[in-house]
Each structure stands twice: as structure tokens, then as C-alpha cells.
Amino acid sequence: MSTRDNSGLMTTIQAFDYPTVVESRFPGLIDKLRKFIQESENKYEGGNGRSESFLWEHTLHAASIAFQLAQAERLDPLVPVVAALFHDAGKFAGGEYHGKETIEEEESARIAGRLLPRFGMKAPEIRKVAAALKALYNENSRKNRLAAILHDADFLSKFGALGVAEFFTKSVLRGRPLRSAVLGYLSKELTYAACLPLNMHTAAGRKLAAKKASSSLRFFRSLLAELREAQIASLSVKHIRIPHPSFRGRFLKVQYVVSPACPECGGSWDMVWNTEKGIKCQRLHIDWACAHCGERLETSFCLPEIA
């Protein structure tokens, strides 16, 4: 990244340019991390030979949102941005996804602890980065301000125009064309978009979430309408209210997409759902069975944590 090339230009813009801020304090860090993330994703995909990385694009996106949120929360953005740059560094550790049951946030913190001293970050700041990254997978993400920013930046990066574009890019990279991405994953996207403001841990995050949630939901509904018109997939949005996993007496509105009738025979669906406690989340399973021909469909995803 040539963040230093234009150093003489437009100093007012540079004040809002997070790579310049990071590069001026820790020269070479962004480039090192880009190569590291690119290589680990490449290895995970069995040597795809691509010179670009989906995970790196997502990392840059999350870091830019962390920069915005930190400023809005009146925090020095340097440490939040560095932590955001590391937040997914452990995802494909050793070329595996969740290899040997490693918790990816722990792995990200380990990588940060190894790399940051080489680029001149002081020990107390490194401890803050590592603590925030580790807090991301437990309930401390609400209590640790830095983790709260990372949490919000990561979720926010999945919505809005760019977030939705990333969702479909990732689907294609994982071998799912449009129809199967919509059939298999749009229920989760809709539910998370609808719950996005409630899932935020910072006030700045909640503000941005309201905008991103409504633009994403609008887009998904138009997409479903056009898929119906084009006769690619006939799907409609329905919802169920399920007891909140963490708060007794409260409910979560889960949106899901389903074809109105069995695509095989036109029969009607019998739907059942249940939730179970997984390693990192409460998981929802929805199963459909055609009452007429026995055709079965299922979807399953982690429920969003809402406050």
C-alpha cells in the first residue's frame, strides 16, 4: 500500500485516512499483515494463485469502520484500527479454518502479540489489542470499549452496499452461485440485518447500524422480487418469533426465506425449528418437509446476540 507516496497532498484528507495514520506510526505493518492474511487465505484454498484476498478486503473495510466509530466515540483511533486490522488474522491459521479447534480470536491475539513488537508498538498498547481480540468471543466484548468497537465494526462491515457485495463475493468464492447463496444463507442475512441495531455495543455503532440495516433489507427484498420475476427462485420472507436465548421473557424476530410451496410437487410445507447451544453461540435450526412428497429443506445459523 503506497500510503506514503502522496504524503505532501491534502493534509486535511489525511486526517481521515486510517492507513496513513497507521503507516506513520508503524511503517510496513499494513503491508506485512496484507501478505500474511493473503497467504493464509491462499493456503486455506489450496493455493488459489490469486494475488488478491477476500479476507484482506474485509479486513480493510472493518478497519475503516473501526476508525469511524473510534472517532465518533471520542477515542484515539490508532489502537482500534490496529486491532481491527488483526481481528481476522487468525481465521485461516496454518491454512485451516478452525483447525485443531483453535479459537480464531485467540489465534489473532497471538499473531498480534508476535508481530506488533517488531513494528514498534509499546507493550501496554499490545496488551490492549490482545485483550480486545480475546474479548471478542466472550461476553466481555460489551465491557471492553475497544472490543465493543471491533465487534460493531465487524458486524457493520457485513451490511450496506459494500457488505452485501462482500456477502455475494464470498458466496462465489466458496462455490455458491446466486440461487444457492440466497436459498442457503439469506435467512441469516435478513435476521442479522433486522437485528443489527440491537446487536451493537456502541452508540456510534447503533446509529450506523440503523442506516445499514434498512438499506440492506430494502436491497434483499428487491432482490427476492427480481428473482421471482426472472423465475430463478420463488422465495418469500416469513418470520417466526423465538424466545430470546439470553433474556427470559423476550423474543427475537427471525426472518427466513422459503418457497411458498414445495418446488418438487407444489405441496405445502411442515416446518419445525429448534435451538441448541453451540460452542460460540445459540444455534437455530429450521427444517421443512413437504407434506405431500417428503422433500426436505433445512437452514441453520447462529442467532445474533442482542442487548
Ligand SMILES: [Fe+2]
Ligand atoms: Fe471479520
